[in-house]
Amino acid sequence: MSEPKETRRQAGQAAPADVQPTIARREVTNRILKAFHLRADKSLGQNFLVEESVVARIAAAAELTPADKVLEIGPGIGTLTQALARTGAQVTSVELDQRLLPVLAETVGCYANVRIVHGDILKTDIPALLGGDSFKVAANLPYYITTPIIMHLLEQGLPLERLVVMVQKEVAERMTAAPGSRAYGAISVAMQYYTEPRLAFAVKAGSFLPAPKVDSAVLVCRRHTAPPVAVPDEKVFFRVVAAAFSVRRKMLTNSLRHMGGLSGDQVKEWLAAAGIDGTRRAETLSLEEFAALARAFGPIGAAREP
Ligand code: SAM
Numbered sequence: 001m002s003e004p005k006e007t008r009r010q011a012g013q014a015a016p017a018d019v020q021p022t023i024a025r026r027e028v029t030n031r032i033l034k035a036f037h038l039r040a041d042k043s044l045g046q047n048f049l050v051e052e053s054v055v056a057r058i059a060a061a062a063e064l065t066p067a068d069k070v071l072e073i074g075p076g077i078g079t080l081t082q083a084l085a086r087t088g089a090q091v092t093s094v095e096l097d098q099r100l101l102p103v104l105a106e107t108v109g110c111y112a113n114v115r116i117v118h119g120d121i122l123k124t125d126i127p128a129l130l131g132g133d134s135f136k137v138a139a140n141l142p143y144y145i146t147t148p149i150i151m152h153l154l155e156q157g158l159p160l161e162r163l164v165v166m167v168q169k170e171v172a173e174r175m176t177a178a179p180g181s182r183a184y185g186a187i188s189v190a191m192q193y194y195t196e197p198r199l200a201f202a203v204k205a206g207s208f209l210p211a212p213k214v215d216s217a218v219l220v221c222r223r224h225t226a227p228p229v230a231v232p233d234e235k236v237f238f239r240v241v242a243a244a245f246s247v248r249r250k251m252l253t254n255s256l257r258h259m260g261g262l263s264g265d266q267v268k269e270w271l272a273a274a275g276i277d278g279t280r281r282a283e284t285l286s287l288e289e290f291a292a293l294a295r296a297f298g299p300i301g302a303a304r305e306p
Helices: 026-035 052-061 079-085 098-107 126-130 143-155 169-176 186-194 234-246 252-258 264-274 287-303
Strands: 005-007 069-073 090-095 114-118 135-140 160-168 195-203 216-223
Touching: 026 098, 052 079, 052 135, 052 160, 052 195, 052 216, 069 079, 069 126, 079 090, 079 098, 079 114, 079 135, 090 098, 090 126, 098 114, 143 160, 143 169, 143 186, 160 169, 160 195, 169 186, 169 195, 169 216, 186 195, 186 216, 186 234, 186 287, 234 252, 234 287, 252 264, 264 287
Parallel strands: 069 090, 069 135, 090 114, 135 160
Antiparallel strands: 005 114, 160 216, 195 216
16 A cells, blocks of 8 residues: 555645435435445455434544544545534544545535545554544444554553444453453453443444444543553563463463463462462453452563573
8 A cells, every 4th residue: 555645635725515305315325336346345344324313323432523633544525424413523534445535525525624634543653643632533434444443552652542333242341341251352451451341332333334244332531640550561561461360261370371381380480579379360350450460460470681
């Protein structure tokens, strides 16, 4: 993919009035797809929303004002883009599928506060795109890359205030799971380290065109202003989490040996220093306990340096 290309109204060019029909309706979406001889591309996760109330709830959950900047990932034919535009916020929408650019020019080209960018969100320089200002994200995500997109947004330390995303319901359940539950895993820890995630509402497959084979849900995540636990080195923290969950059903005394080939005695010493019972399994550990392990690993890790 080449550099992202933008389509934007020229300065001084008057914006036509908002005479567009609401796109988030089955008949309007069908009409647009037909007019442009388009079929949804499954390989790009294209499932267009056709339920107006769902689109309205996503836009409302983003809590946008005209002072906000909002990044949308995958505008498709402009369904959610239109609802975001109508809040008055500055909308930047990044779409990978070139076929959709002429459609978007037609459906949301009339909104002066919308900028469509052609590109792959995973290769997009977001600070360059948004000028380093704080922003929110609202999107009906392509499910085949849900976790890479969310992690791409969170791990960079961007000034991201709020993330409102449609994801597979099972993914939303994993991201919001509490310690001790079956769904709790490394992705729950990562999401809860960076944000306060909440499964806001479930969405039926019939709300999309075509209908996906999985259930969906909208996840609302408020970014923590400061990390909820004290971690001297985030890389070590996430290495500990990955090692602990690498063999999920095993006790920590075993799974933590995956932290760079520690001996059994070293792992026992480490667990004792962190005050954690080695017979426990990763899925029972709170964020604070993972942080305690990461802190206690410091001296052990340093002692192992050549
Ligand atoms: N926002 C529209 C809606 O709600 O109806 C479409 C959502 S559809 C689930 C996901 C969109 O993401 C598609 O338009 C797809 O082409 C786009 N997409 C897929 N991979 C992408 C990527 N790597 N970067 C940007 N957009 C992508």
